[in-house]
Amino acid sequence: MKMLSDIIKNLIRKPATEKYPYTKKKTPKGFRGKHEYDREKCIYCGLCAKACPVHTIGVIKDKRFWQLDMSRCIFCGRCEDVCPTKCLRLGNDFEMASDKKEDFIIK
Amino acid sequence: MNDDTCYTLPLGPQHPALVEPEYLNIHLDGETIVNVDINIGFMHRGIEKALQQRTYQQDRFLIEKICGICSSIHTLTYCNAVEKLLDVDIPERAKYIRMIVAEFERLHSHMLWVGIAGYEIGFDTVFQMAWRDRELVMELLEDLSGNRVSYSMNTIGGVRRDISKDMAKKIRTTMDKIDSRLHHYINVFVNDSTITKRTKGTGILKQEDAKRYSAIGPLARASGISCDLRKKAPYLLYDTVDFKEITHDTDDVESRAIVRLKELLESTKIIRQCLHLMQKGELTIKVPETVPEGETISRGEAPRGEIFYYVRSDGTDRPYRVKINTPTLANIHPLQSMLKGQQLADLPIIVASIDPCFSCTDRVTLIDTKTGISKTVDETYLQKLKR
Numbered sequence: 001m002k003m004l005s006d007i008i009k010n011l012i013r014k015p016a017t018e019k020y021p022y023t024k025k026k027t028p029k030g031f032r033g034k035h036e037y038d039r040e041k042c043i044y045c046g047l048c049a050k051a052c053p054v055h056t057i058g059v060i061k062d063k064r065f066w067q068l069d070m071s072r073c074i075f076c077g078r079c080e081d082v083c084p085t086k087c088l089r090l091g092n093d094f095e096m097a098s099d100k101k102e103d104f105i106i107k
Numbered sequence: 108m109n110d111d112t113c114y115t116l117p118l119g120p121q122h123p124a125l126v127e128p129e130y131l132n133i134h135l136d137g138e139t140i141v142n143v144d145i146n147i148g149f150m151h152r153g154i155e156k157a158l159q160q161r162t163y164q165q166d167r168f169l170i171e172k173i174c175g176i177c178s179s180i181h182t183l184t185y186c187n188a189v190e191k192l193l194d195v196d197i198p199e200r201a202k203y204i205r206m207i208v209a210e211f212e213r214l215h216s217h218m219l220w221v222g223i224a225g226y227e228i229g230f231d232t233v234f235q236m237a238w239r240d241r242e243l244v245m246e247l248l249e250d251l252s253g254n255r256v257s258y259s260m261n262t263i264g265g266v267r268r269d270i271s272k273d274m275a276k277k278i279r280t281t282m283d284k285i286d287s288r289l290h291h292y293i294n295v296f297v298n299d300s301t302i303t304k305r306t307k308g309t310g311i312l313k314q315e316d317a318k319r320y321s322a323i324g325p326l327a328r329a330s331g332i333s334c335d336l337r338k339k340a341p342y343l344l345y346d347t348v349d350f351k352e353i354t355h356d357t358d359d360v361e362s363r364a365i366v367r368l369k370e371l372l373e374s375t376k377i378i379r380q381c382l383h384l385m386q387k388g389e390l391t392i393k394v395p396e397t398v399p400e401g402e403t404i405s406r407g408e409a410p411r412g413e414i415f416y417y418v419r420s421d422g423t424d425r426p427y428r429v430k431i432n433t434p435t436l437a438n439i440h441p442l443q444s445m446l447k448g449q450q451l452a453d454l455p456i457i458v459a460s461i462d463p464c465f466s467c468t469d470r471v472t473l474i475d476t477k478t479g480i481s482k483t484v485d486e487t488y489l490q491k492l493k494r
């Protein structure tokens with residue numbers, strides 16, 4: 001009955017779980033969440049598209065086209081690592097559920 | 108077994124008692140298990156083929172997803188192999204960070220196991236408590252790498268993120284907390300009669316059986332076989348830190364619990380030493396995209412046992428072949444010997460005591476039902492079939 005003291009202590013301890021979504025957890029520094037993309041700074045070099053392991057970024061330099069499909073992204077952060085102008089980074093937003101496909105496209 | 112007195116109970120591939128799909132055919136005499144047929148192959152994902160179609164750097168992220176629990180040791184072993192082919196030596200700080208993350212992984216994997224063991228013997232308090240304490244490690248990992256499960260810390264040529272001074276301090280205090288919890292759990296698993304009644308003497312795997320079935324990892328160490336790769340074939344800088352290899356020789360489920368828990372005390376010791384020995388320095392070195400022709404192997408001690416990687420390069424930026432061997436594939440076979448003569452009610456805890464990970468175990472195997480001969484097929488055979 002070695003766990004008995006633990007069980008009794010637990011009766012008066014406050015819950016270990018977080019009451020999400022009522023209290024939102026602060027994400028740590030360096031969290032890998034939804035992408036933040038700054039079109040002004042992008043030079044359309046296509047390095048991110050080449051690095052992405054799931055091929056979810058499309059870049060066409062001549063047309064100044066850049067698009068990312070988040071629904072395929074695995075949030076590895078490789079695109080952020082290779083971007084020479086640091087215009088693409090993974091942010092703190094992790095609530096990305098949606099029933100519309102367009103919401104997953106970042107342009 | 109076609110004995111008339113035998114009752115055959117098929118368990119799986121989908122069954123509430125199994126977390127992952129696997130098929131056990133259990134032959135019963137009353138409540139006693141007479142024999143078990145183990146069938147694997149319900150989760151084959153074709154990862155080895157997919158690895159050949161991506162570059163070495165991209166493969167890291169697929170390899171990390173072979174197993175959610177052992178994601179760091181998989182990439183670590185793979186990166187070690189590719190670095191051997193490239194003939195580069197990564198910075199010392201990166202080696203220590205890799206070791207710290209690998210030990211974090213062992214901590215949370217074994218603590219998860221302690222919870223599951225509690226759950227399987229119907230002691231849900233242990234289950235909830237162990238998982239609550241596991242959160243301490245998970246939070247450290249999230250702070251360190253930005254993600255709870257796929258840490259993506261290792262890269263070919265080093266690691267991606269550094270451990271800051273504040274972080275190191277936080278790790279040290281958390282390790283102290285974990286140590287005190289571990290001592291408590293060891294006490295519980297050794298002395299609590301509710302637990303020992305279920306774990307003592309169940310699922311015996313004698314040392315010679317363990318050798319015969321080639322058991323590895325904590326399962327073999329709980330049968331008194333010393334097989335820790337961190338001691339036997341040190342990789343990274345495991346030879347510079349001081350720790351003990353834990354073995355125990357009561358051969359039962361309790362022994363496995365003790366080995367795992369005591370191993371964690373060594374892990375926290377290793378983490379503290381790594382933090383102490385780490386010098387300031389580079390995290391990565393630049394490595395070329397293409398890998399020179401050649402082949403190599405690399406081994407690592409995962410929480411569940413030995414992980415093995417064979418990588419062959421044909422001089423391009425994509426591997427020609429990656430062969431992966433995972434611990435559960437070796438540890439699932441001793442189940443046959445462990446289950447014989449046991450009560451059916453003890454089956455869940457005995458199966459859980461090998462800490463199975465089926466998703467990394469499955470291979471494609473064809474069985475000829477007429478002759479009973481089975482063979483594992485390779486890619487060329489499958490391509491021939493396709494035509």
Ligand code: SF4
Nearest residue numbers: 052073074076077079
């Ligand atoms: S985070 Fe990874 S998967 Fe997602 S877009 Fe960037 S490189 Fe691709």
Ligand code: SF4
Nearest residue numbers: 042043045046048083
């Ligand atoms: S790597 Fe950066 S700069 Fe280059 S295309 Fe991608 S987002 Fe733009």
